[in-house]
Amino acid sequence: MFFETMFTWMFKIALIILICSGLLVANIYFEVNFPKVNRVNLDSGKIPPGSKLSILQITDFHNWHPTDRHQKLLRDIRQLKPDLIVITGDLVDRKTVNFDNVFYLARELVKINPHTYFVCGNHEWANRKSQVFLSGLKNCGVIVLNNGHEVWSNTQLAINICGVDDPSTGRANLDKATKGINTEFLTVLLAHAPAIVKKPSITQADLVLCGHTHGGQIRLPFAGAVIAPGQGLFPAYDKGIYQIGPHTTLYIDSGLGTGVMPVRFLNRSQVSFITITGK
Structure with a gap:
């Protein structure tokens, strides 16, 4: 018994x-x-009252291969009709040798909005075919902003869209990226890694958009990310919105892809739709 x-x-x-x-x-x-669209709402005194700016952010794609060739993701982006599309690094993986998948995505994004911007991440520079990749990305119509800037405008507003090369590999030159900008315009800075906020001239940026952390991939209730690259255990900057100065906001998107381990927990893959409203 x-x-x-x-x-x-x-x-x-x-x-x-x-x-x-x-x-x-x-x-x-x-x-x-099964990625989601994460909606983020911000405001700025540098945008005329009553006007809005929308930015679709994609980060840490890592040559992700869904079975539907990204069709659902692309449909979602088309429906959102963003003013800008930005890709904040690690579009490919360090081991990627065939770029057809990412070039297909890039061409489709440019069809949705020709104002599609890109900055490098650490995986682009670790890839032995990085120059082939960057050349192909430009041929797809993507605007590569590695330590440079452009002015984007419509009938309502103008903004500085700046980009630095990968901060995590020491290639970022923030002074060069922001040199000569009109500081009366809203300045959006694209940087792969949040380490860029350690630069003294980060105050030039009103909004910093980053990735790199994957949101920790594995998150715990209340504690957040367990570990993030470059920050170690329980990182200070892992995912979401951070106020890093009186006039500078950092937003970290947790991304679409994964690292060595194809695992996410309490941290669904995503793209971000960021709406900035004038106040």
């Missing part, structure tokens, strides 16, 4: 563990493979 009872309890415990493991695997698969 005792052994029968023990066997029954062991069977129940094993069944519970099996069910929980199955649910965990299913959840991880969902979070990795």
Whole structure:
């Protein structure tokens, strides 16, 4: 009788563990493979009252290969009709040798909006075919802003769109990227890694858009990201909005792809739709 009872309890415990493991695997698969659109609302005194600027941010794509050739993601972006599309690095992986997948995405993004901007991440520079990739990306119509800037405008407003090369590999030159900008315009800075906020001249930027952290990939309730590259355990900057100065806001998107381990937990893959309203 005792052994029968023990066997029954062991069977129940094993069944519970099996069910929980199955649910965990299913959840991880969902979070990795079914991205969402994260909506972010900000305001700025440098935008005329009543006007709006919308930016679609894609980061840490890592040559992601969904089965539908990105069609759902592209449909979502078309429906949003962003004023700008920005890609904040790691579009490819360090081991990517065939760029057809990312070039297809790039061409489709440019069709949606020709104002599509890109800055390099650490994986672009670690890839042995980085120059081939950058040349191809430009041929797709993407505007590469590595330590440079442009002015974007419509009938209502004008903004500085600046980009630095990858901060995590020491290639960022923020002074060069912002040299000569009109400081009366809203300045949006694209940088792959949030390490850029350590630069003294970061105050030139009103809004800094980054990736690199993947949101930690694995997050814990209340504690947030467990680890992030370049920051170690329980990083200070992992995901979301941070006020890093009186007039400078940092936003970190957790991205679409994954690192070495194709795992996400409490951290669904995403793109961000950022709306800035004049105040």
